[in-house]
Amino acid sequence: xxxxxxxxxxxxxxxxxxxxxxxxxxxxxxxxxxxxxxxxxxxxxxxxxxxxxxxxxxxxxxxxxxxxxxxxxxxxxxxxxxxxxxxxxxxxxxxxxxxxxxxxxxxxxxxxxxxxxxxxxxxxxxxxxxxxxxxxxxxxxxxxxxxxxxxxxxxxxxxxxxxxxxxxxxxxxxxxxxxxxxxxxxxxxxxxxxxxxxxxxxxxxxxxxxxxxxxxxxxxxxxxxxxxxxxxxxxxxxxxxxxxxxxxxxxxxxxxxxxxxxxxxxxxxxxxxxxxxxxxxxxxxxxxxxxxxxxxxxxxxxxxxxxxxxxxxxxxxxxxxxxxxxxxxxxxxxxxxxxxxxxxxxxxxxxxxxxxxxxxxxxxxxxxxxxxxxxxxxxxxxxxxxxxxxxxxxxxxxxxxxxxxxxxxxxxxxxxxxxxxxxxxxxxxxxxxxxxxxxxxxxxxxxxxxxxxxxxxxxxxxxxxxxxxxxxxxxxxxxxxxxxxxxxxxxxxxxxxxxxxxxxxxxxxxxxxxxxxxxxxxxxxxxxxxxxxxxxxxxxxxxxxxxxxxxxxxxxxxxxxxxxxxxxxxxxxxxxxxxxxxxxxxxxxxxxxxxxxxxxxxxxxxxxxxxxxxxxxxxxxxxxxxxxxxxxxxxxxxxxxxxxxxxxxxxxxxxxxxxxxxxxxxxxxxxxxxxxxxxxxxxxxxxxxxxxxxxxxxxxxxxxxxxxx
Numbered sequence: 041x042x043x044x045x046x047x048x049x050x051x052x053x054x055x056x057x058x059x060x061x062x063x064x065x066x067x068x069x070x071x072x073x074x075x076x077x078x079x080x081x082x083x084x085x086x087x088x089x090x091x092x093x094x095x096x097x098x099x100x101x102x103x104x105x106x107x108x109x110x111x112x113x114x115x116x117x118x119x120x121x122x123x124x125x126x127x128x129x130x131x132x133x134x135x136x137x138x139x140x141x142x143x144x145x146x147x148x149x150x151x152x153x154x155x156x157x158x159x160x161x162x163x164x165x166x167x168x169x170x171x172x173x174x175x176x177x178x179x180x181x182x183x184x185x186x187x188x189x190x191x192x193x194x195x196x197x198x199x200x201x202x203x204x205x206x207x208x209x210x211x212x213x214x215x216x217x218x219x220x221x222x223x224x225x226x227x228x229x230x231x232x233x234x235x236x237x238x239x240x241x242x243x244x245x246x247x248x249x250x251x252x253x254x255x256x257x258x259x260x261x262x263x264x265x266x267x268x269x270x271x272x273x274x275x276x277x278x279x280x281x282x283x284x285x286x287x288x289x290x291x292x293x294x295x296x297x298x299x300x301x302x303x304x305x306x307x308x309x310x311x312x313x314x315x316x317x318x319x320x321x322x323x324x325x326x327x328x329x330x331x332x333x334x335x336x337x338x339x340x341x342x343x344x345x346x347x348x349x350x351x352x353x354x355x356x357x358x359x360x361x362x363x364x365x366x367x368x369x370x371x372x373x374x375x376x377x378x379x380x381x382x383x384x385x386x387x388x389x390x391x392x393x394x395x396x397x398x399x400x401x402x403x404x405x406x407x408x409x410x411x412x413x414x415x416x417x418x419x420x421x422x423x424x425x426x427x428x429x430x431x432x433x434x435x436x437x438x439x440x441x442x443x444x445x446x447x448x449x450x451x452x453x454x455x456x457x458x459x460x461x462x463x464x465x466x467x468x469x470x471x472x473x474x475x476x477x478x479x480x481x482x483x484x485x486x487x488x489x490x491x492x493x494x495x496x497x498x499x500x501x502x503x504x505x506x507x508x509x510x511x512x513x514x515x516x517x518x519x520x521x522x523x524x525x526x527x528x529x530x531x532x533x534x535x536x537x538x539x540x541x542x543x544x545x546x547x548x549x550x551x552x553x554x555x556x557x558x559x560x561x562x563x564x565x566x567x568x569x570x571x572x573x574x575x576x577x578x579x580x581x582x583x584x585x586x587x588x589x590x591x592x593x594x595x596x597x598x599x600x601x602x603x604x605x606x607x608x609x610x611x612x613x614x615x616x617x618x619x620x621x622x623x624x625x626x627x628x629x630x631x632x633x634x635x636x637x638x639x640x641x642x643x644x645x646x647x648x649x650x651x652x653x654x655x656x657x658x659x660x661x662x663x664x665x666x667x668x669x670x671x672x673x674x675x676x677x678x679x680x681x682x683x684x685x686x687x688x689x690x691x692x693x694x695x696x697x698x699x700x701x702x703x704x705x706x707x708x709x710x711x712x713x714x715x716x717x718x719x720x721x722x723x724x725x726x727x728x729x730x731x732x733x734x735x736x737x738x739x740x741x742x743x744x745x746x747x748x749x
Contacts, residue, residue, distance in 0.1 A: 045063075045064040045065070045106055045107075045108040046061045046062060046063060046064055046070060046100065046102055046106055046107055046108060047061070047062045047063075047064050047067075047107075047108060047109040047110075047534045047535065048060070048061055048062075048093065048096065048107055048109065048110045048111070048534060049062070049111055049112070049113075049297075049530040049531060049532065049533030049534025049535070049536075050089055050092055050093065050110075050111070050112040050113070050530060050533060051112070051113045051271075051294075051297055051527075051529040051530040051533055052077055052085050052088065052089065052112060052113065052114040052115060052116065053077060053115060053294070053529075056074050056075065056076060056077055057074070057075050057076070057077045057078075057085070057088040057089060057091075057092050058072065058073070058074050058092070058527055058529065058530045059072065059073045059074075059075075059092035059093060059095075059096045059530055060072045060073075060096070060524075060527050060530040060531050060534055061096050061097075061099075061100045061102065061534075062531065062534045062535065064108045064109065067304075067305070067535065069523075069524050069527075069531065070100045071096055071099040071100040072096075072524075072527050072530070073092050073095045073096045073099060074092075075088055075091050075092045075095065076088065078091070083254050083258070084250075084251055084254065085114060085116060085251060086251055086254035086255040086258055087258075089112055089255055089258070089259075090255075090258040090259070090262060093110075093259070093262065093264075094262070103263070104262050104263035104264045104265075105263065105264075105265060107264050107265075107266045108266055108596075109266055109269070109534070109596055110259065110264055110266045110267075110268055110269065111268070111269035111270065111271060111277045111533045111534065111536060112255070112268070112269075112270060112271065112533060113270070113271030113290075113293045113294065113296075113297040113529065113530075113532075113533045114251075114270070114271070114290060114293070115293075115294050116247070116248065116251060116290070117244050117248060117287055117288065117290045117291045117293075118290075118291050118292060118293075118294065120243075120244045120247055121154060121240070121243075121244065121291065121338065121339070122154075122155065123154075123155060124154035124155035124158035125247070126154065126160070126161065126243035126244055126247070127161070127189040127190050127242070127243055127244070127245065127246045127247065128161040128162070128163065128186075128187045128188050128189050128190075129160070129161065129162045129163070129188065129189075129190055129191075129192060129239050129242045129243050130162075130163050130165065130180070130183030130184065130186070130188025130189075130190065130191045130192070130217075131146060131147070131149065131162055131163070131164050131165070131183075131191075131192050131194065131235070131239060132165055132166075132167055132176070132179050132180075132183070132191060132192065132193045132194070132208055132212070133146055133147075133164060133165070133166045133167070133194060133195075134166075134167050134168075134170050134193065134194065134195035134198075134204050134205065134208060135166075135168070135195055135196055136168045136169075139195070139196045140166065140168065142196055142231055143166065143194060143195065143196065143231070144164075144166060145232075146164065146194065146231075146232065146235050147162075147164035149162055149235070149236055149239050150162035150163075150164070152236075152240075152339050152341070153339065153340070154339060160239070160240075160243060160339070161187070161243075162239065163182075163183050163186035163187070163188055165179035165180075165182045165183050166179070167179050167208060170193075170195070170203075170204035170205070170207040170208045170211075171207055173211040176207075176208050176211035176212055177211060177212070177214075180211075180212045180215050184215060184217070188217070189217065189218075189246055190217055190218045190219070190220075190242045190243070190245050190246055191209070191212055191215070191217050191218070191219045191220075191242070192219070192220055192221070192222060192235070192238050192239055192242045193205040193208040193209050193212075193219070193220075193221045193222065194221070194222040194231070194234070194235040194238065195222075196231050198221070198222060198223040199223050199227050199228070199229060199234075199545070202221065202223045205221035205222065205223055206221060208221075209221055218242070218245045218246055218249060220238055220241060220242050220245065220285070221238070222234050222235050222237075222238040224238075224285065224286075225237050225238040225241055225286060225288070225344070226238075226344035226543065227542070227543055227544055227545075228344050228543055228545060228587070229545050230344075233341075233342060233343065233344055234344060236341060236343065237288070237338075237343045237344045237345060240288060240338055240339065240343070241286060241287060241288035244287050244288065244291075245287055248283070248284075248287035248290070249284055249287075252270075252280055252283060252284055255268065255280075256268055256280055266596075267279060267280070267569055267596070268280045269536075269538070269569075269596070270282075270283040270290060271290065271293040271296065271297050271300075271532075271533050271536065272289045272290065272293055272296065272539060273289055273290065273291055273292040273293045273296050273336070273345065273346075273347040273348060274289075274296060274331070274333050274346050274347060274348060274539060274541065275296045275297075275299060275300040275303070275331040275333075275348060275532075275536065275539065276300075276536055276537055276538060276539020276540075276593060277533070277536045277537070277538055277539065278538065278539070278540070278568060279538075279567075279568035279569060282568060288345055289345070291336070291338070291345065291347070292336060292347045292348060292350070294322075294529065295315060295322040295324060295348055295350040295352075296331070296347070296348040296350075296532075297529040297530070297532040297533050297536070298313065298315040298322065298324075298500050298501065298528050298529045298532055299313045299315070299324045299326065299331050299348060299350075299532065300331070300532035300533070300535065300536045301500065301522070301528040301529060301530075301531040301532025301533075301535065302326070302498050302500055302522055302528060302532070303326055303329075303330075303331060303532075304531075304532065304535035304536070305522065305523065305524075305528070305531055305532075305535060306498050306520075306522050306523070307658075307660065307662040307664075308326045308329075308496060308498055309326070309328065309329045309662065309663050309664050309665065309666065310326065310327060310328065310329075310490060310491065310494055310495050310496070310663075310666055311325075311326050311490070311495045311496035311497060311498055312324070312325055312326075312481050312484060312485070312490070312495060312496075312497050312498070313325075313326060313498050313499075313500060314477065314481075314497065314498070314499050314500070314501075314504070314507055314508055314511070315499075315500045315501040315504075315528065315529070316355075316356050316357055316499060316500070316501040316502070316503035316504050316506060316507045316508070317356050317357070317501050317502060317503055318356045318357050318358035318375050318376070318377045318502065318503055319354065319356045319358060319359070319372075319373075319375040319377060319378065320352050320353060320354050320355065320356050320373075321352070321353045321355055321356055321477055321501075321503075321507055322350050322351075322352050323350065323351050323352070323353065323477065323480050323481060323484065324348055324349060324350045324351075324484075325349060325484050325488050325490070327488050327490065328665065328666070328714065328716075329664055329665070329712070330578070330714075331348055332348070332349040332484075332488055333346050333347065333348060333349060334346075334347070334349045335347075346541055346543075349484075351480050351483075351484065353476050353477050353480055354372045354373030354476075355371060355372045355373070355424065355473045355474075355476050355477055355507065356372070356375055356424065356501075356503045356506070356507075357423065357424055357425040357428075357440055357501075357502060357503020357504075357505075357506040357507075358375035358376040358377050358383065358421070358423050358424070358425065358503065359371045359372035359373070359374070359375050359376075359423060359424050359473055360372065360374050360375060360376055360379065360381075360402065360410045360411065360412075360421050360422065360423060361410070361411045361422045361423070361427075361454065361469055361472075362407070362409045362410055362411065363399060363409060363411045363454070363457075363458075364409050366457070366458060366459070367458065367468075368458070368465075368468045368469060368472050369409065369472075370472055371424060371469060371472045371473035371476075372473065372476075374402045374403065374406055374410060375423075376421035376423050378402065378403070379402035379403070379410070379421060381402075381412065381419060381420060381421040382418075382420055382421065383420065383421060383423050383425055383426060383450075384413050384420035384421060384422055384423070384426050384447075384450035385423070385425060385426035385429050385430070385442045385446055385447040385450045386442055386446075387415075387417055387420055387446065387450070388417070388446070389443075389445065389446055389449060390416065390417070391415060391416060391417025391418070391420075392413065392415045392416070392417065392420070392446070392449050392450060393415060393416040393417075394415060394416050395413040395414065395415035395416075395420075395449070395450075395452075395453050396413070396414050396415070396453060397411060397412075397413065397453040397454055397456075397457050398411075398412050398413070398414050399411055399412070400412050411454055413450065413453055420450070422450060422451065422454055422469075423506075424469065424470065424473050424503070424506035424507070425440050425442075425503060425505075425506045426447050426450045426451060426466075426469075427447075427451060427465075427466040427467075427469035427470050427506070428440070428466075428470065428505050428506040428509070428510070429441065429442050429443075429444055429446075429447035430444065430447040430448045430450070430451045430462060430463070430466040431463060431466045431467065431470070432444055433470075433505055433506075433509045433510065434505040434506075435505065435521070438504075438505050438521070438525070439502045439525065439526035440502060440503060440504075440505050440506065441505075448462050448466075451465050451466050451469075470506070470510040471510075471514075473506075473507070474507060474510050474511045474514060477507055477511055478511060478514060478515065481497070481511065481515070491666065491668070492515070492516075492517055493621055494619050494621075494663075494666055495517060495518075496517065496518045496519065496520065497511060497512050497515070497517050497518065497519035497520075498519075498520060498521075498522055499519070499520070499521045499522060499525060500521075500522045500525045500528035500529075501525060501526065501528065501529075502525070502526045504521045504522070504525045505521055505525075508520070508521055509521070537570070537593040537594060537595055538565045538568050538569060538570040538593065538594050538595070538596060539565065539591070539592070539593050540561050540564035540565045540568070540591075540592050541561065541589065541590070541591045541592075542557055542560050542561040542564065542589070542590045542592075543587060543588070543589045544557050544587070544588045545585070545586050545587055545588075546586055546588050547586045548586070549581060549586065549588050549723070550723075551720075551722050551723040551726040551727075553588070554579060554581060554588055554718070554723045554726070554727070555723075555726055555727065555730060557579070557588045557589075557590045558577050558579050558590045558727065558730065560590070561577055561590035561591065561592035562575050562577050562590075562592050564592065565592045565593065565594045566594070569596045570592075570593075570594030570595060570596060571594060571595060571596065572594075574594050574595055575592055575593070575594035576592070576593050576594065576711055576713065577590055577591065577592045577593075578590070578591045578592075578714050578717060579591075579715070579717055579718060579727055580717025580718065581717065581718050581719065581720065581723065583698065583719060583720075589717070606659045606660060606661075607657075607659065607660055607661025609637075611661045612637055612639075612657045612661050613627060613629075613639065614661075615655075615657050615661045615662070615663055616637075616639035616655040616657050616663065617639075619655050619663045619666065620639070620641050620653055620655055622641050626641050626642075627639050627640070627641050628640060628641070630654065630672040630674075631672050631673070631674035631707075631742040632674075632740075632742070633707045633708070633709065633740050633741075633742055634709075634710075634740075635658060635659060635707075635709060635710040635711075636656050636657065636658055636659075636664065636707050636712065636742070637656070637657050638654060638655075638656050638672050638707070638742055638744065639654070639655045639656075639657060640652055640653065640654045640655070640670075640672065641653060651668070651669045652669055652670060652671070653666075653667065653668050653669060653670075654666075654667040654670040654672060654744060655667075656707065656712065656744065664712060665705060665712055665744065667705075667744055667746050668746075669746065669747070670744050670745060670746045671687065671691070671744075671745045671746075672742065672743070672744055672745075673687060673742070673743045673745070674740065674741070674742050674743075675740075675741050675742075675743070676737065676738050676739060676740060676741060677732050677735045677736060677737050677738070677739045677741055678737035678738065680728070680732060680741045680743075681725075681728075681729060683743070684704075684725060684728050684743060685725060687702070687704075687743060687745050688701055688702060688704065688721050688724060688725060688745075689721070691745050691746075691747045692721050693747065693748060698719075699719065699720060699721065700719050700748045701718065701719055701720060701721040701724045701748075702745045702746055702747050702748060703715075703716035703745070703746040703748060704716060704724060704728065704743065704744070704745055704746075705743070705744045706728060706731055706732075706741060706742070706743055706744075707741065707742035707743075707744070708731060708732065708735065708739070708741055709735075709739070713728075713731045715727050715728060715731075716746075719748075
């Protein structure tokens with residue numbers, strides 16, 4: 041029996057459930073298991089989760105007590121919405137006068153289309169006075185009589201005055217139904233959008249509660265004492281009790297698991313992550329060491345659900361080639377998986393004997409221009425994976441690797457029909473597929489203002505080698521395939537941090553109010569099991585919308601990763617020089633802490649002051665922070681307040697757009713505290729002071745200050 045403490049990540053997909061075990065100290069992958077997802081078992085997907093866990097523990101020779109962290113991601117919420125398999129929602133609107141008019145209009149949410157021809161099942165009842173328990177009970181009876189299985193209470197301005205919604209739920213409690221208040225789902229203004237988000241959350245609540253209870257009971261019965269966590273759609277995990285309250289946060293968590301894996305395992309600080317499966321590629325952004333998040337669109341409408349900004353292209357490793365007029369016209373969107381055809385490159389050479397090229401209509405509504413091979417072994421699809429293997433782009437040991445000779449034989453009939461050699465035909469296939477992906481990547485680079493010279497392309501998923509290497513060659517960007525790319529999603533689940541996001545609309549927010557939102561986010565992740573000493577909080581304040589946002593992240597235990605293979609000074613300097621696109625001789629060390637080293641150089645410009653780009657490199661030799669033009673100052677916790685006040689004062693700009701404090705980041709201990717989201721100098725300095733509280737007076741602090749243009 042091993043003495044490893046392990047972190048377990050389980051990713052429940054539509055077809056398979058993947059589980060991985062990661063060493064809790066070194067974060068090294070120890071084992072991986074794949075089992076069919078148990079949709080039709082009496083215990084649902086919970087059965088597959090437990091089966092995967094049992095087999096995984098046996099493979100890595102661990103006992104249930106060795107599990108230090110256990111989390112799972114699931115497509116159940118997403119699938120429920122896509123398929124229209126949801127509960128009937130009873131919506132109780134509250135209000136009199138103009139407020140009643142606004143809430144009564146919410147009955148129209150029953151017209152939301154879940155799937156073609158299937159609308160959100162919703163019944164509406166109105167209560168004028170939330171303190172009238174008799175009226176509330178009558179409304180509940182009306183809704184349950186109409187088939188309601190879950191209740192939602194909503195009232196205008198409940199974000200500021202939640203007492204009405206709370207009173208309605210308290211009076212409705214004897215009905216025994218799952219319940220939620222709209223203000224509990226989001227604290228942002230906008231009655232219609234807030235209620236719509238709460239209603240969709242409620243629609244999947246009963247089903248998700250049943251699964252949560254089954255999984256929890258099964259894990260406990262198996263002897264696992266670590267608390268069960270669930271993957272969120274923003275790349276973090278949450279406690280099971282939090283999932284029971286807000287199951288909507290698990291929608292779109294599939295792509296989030298993959299980018300979380302790339303972020304934690306590959307240590308990306310700036311780049312684009314492409315998770316390629318057999319049919320499609322999910323594309324997302326990591327900027328300044330964080331995943332890009334936005335309010336998700338659900339059922340065709342904007343919501344207040346904070347989810348990964350992921351953009352999907354219908355091109356994957358199994359995407360089939362389309363031909364016409366003696367040329368390759370496109371790749372996909374139909375894949376060999378959906379067409380029910382094997383990849384030609386995974387056949388034996390003997391199976392491809394006497395192969396002839398034909399075109400087919402894979403599905404009844406598809407065009408009849410998809411290329412296939414009819415050969416001795418049957419009919420085969422020509423795919424992106426075939427082309428990548430023919431060019432030697434798929435590394436040995438990769439999930440999608442095959443014999444290059446077989447892959448070339450698979451492309452040969454198509455090449456002959458097009459009048460070109462096999463390598464040219466293979467490149468044309470990849471060109472056609474990757475062109476679609478490139479358009480999205482270019483848009484993301486532009487939208488998030490990534491620097492193409494420093495951003496990296498990282499590929500994950502079983503089909504990664506069919507897209508990422510060729511895209512890197514076309515764009516000139518650095519590209520690589522993530523380690524263990526075929527299980528990057530469960531790795532992401534295993535390595536994910538507890539996350540919570542608090543949003544408040546506070547006109548003219550004072551520094552005390554901003555600090556209060558920060559404290560609320562920090563307390564929320566600690567309440568879910570994060571170690572208090574390791575919590576990081578990023579705060580932003582948007583003066584145009586008066587929105588204060590605090591994002592807190594933390595591990596369920598303080599992870600002390602094995603540093604026996606840390607980069608030495610030369611390796612760290614080289615990493616900085618490569619990122620700065622300059623000779624190492626022109627790079628100098630500006631400052632440092634035990635965990636990070638700050639490097640900089642100088643770029644001279646005609647008739648303008650020199651630009652001073654900066655890179656922060658961690659002990660592993662990974663660039664963790666890019667700054668195109670920054671001032672760096674080293675100090676101690678005791679001396680920092682006075683120094684920061686001066687730096688912020690000197691770097692604050694004033695203009696027609698108002699006051700703009702500099703973008704400030706602090707290197708403290710093992711952390712990089714990002715305070716760049718606050719534009720007002722006083723709250724900025726207050727947040728900086730809060731980051732340094734409870735630290736020793738002589739502890740080193742490094743400030744990286746960027747003047748905003």
